Amino acid sequence: MVIDGIADVVGCENVEVKRTIAKAWLSIHNTLPLSPMARGQEHATIKIGERSEMPSAYLWLIEFDKERTVDVRQDENTGRQLIYHKVVRNIRKVG
Numbered sequence: 082m083v084i085d086g087i088a089d090v091v092g093c094e095n096v097e098v099k100r101t102i103a104k105a106w107l108s109i110h111n112t113l114p115l116s117p118m119a120r121g122q123e124h125a126t127i128k129i130g131e132r133s134e135m136p137s138a139y140l141w142l143i144e145f146d147k148e149r150t151v152d153v154r155q156d157e158n159t160g161r162q163l164i165y166h167k168v169v170r171n172i173r174k175v176g
Contacts, residue, residue, distance in 0.1 A: 086143075086167070140176035145169045 082092040085105035090097050118126040129140070146168045153161050 086169070139174055142171075142173045142175045143169060144171040144173075 082098065083089050084098070084101045088101045088105065090101050092098065116128040116130070118128050120126075147166070149165045149168045151163050151165065153159055153163055
């Protein structure tokens with residue numbers, strides 16, 4: 082299982098899953114507030130809030146598919162369709 086888009090944990094390892102979720106939740110407090118201002122086909126404008134205690138940072142654009150269905154052609158899931166959620170398609174440093 083992938084937690085917070087960055088940590089992978091075996092789903093049956095309950096203690097590790099809970100620890101990783103707690104760590105991800107704490108990381109929310111180390112983020113900057115973002116406000117979408119405008120959105121179009123080819124562009125988006127985002128206002129980034131300030132936090133005096135934050136060091137300098139980079140802004141990354143993560144493009145993803147909300148849901149993706151894959152036809153499995155081999156191995157134990159042959160003939161089945163698997164549905165993946167929030168599939169990352171591209172990562173770009175934009176600022």
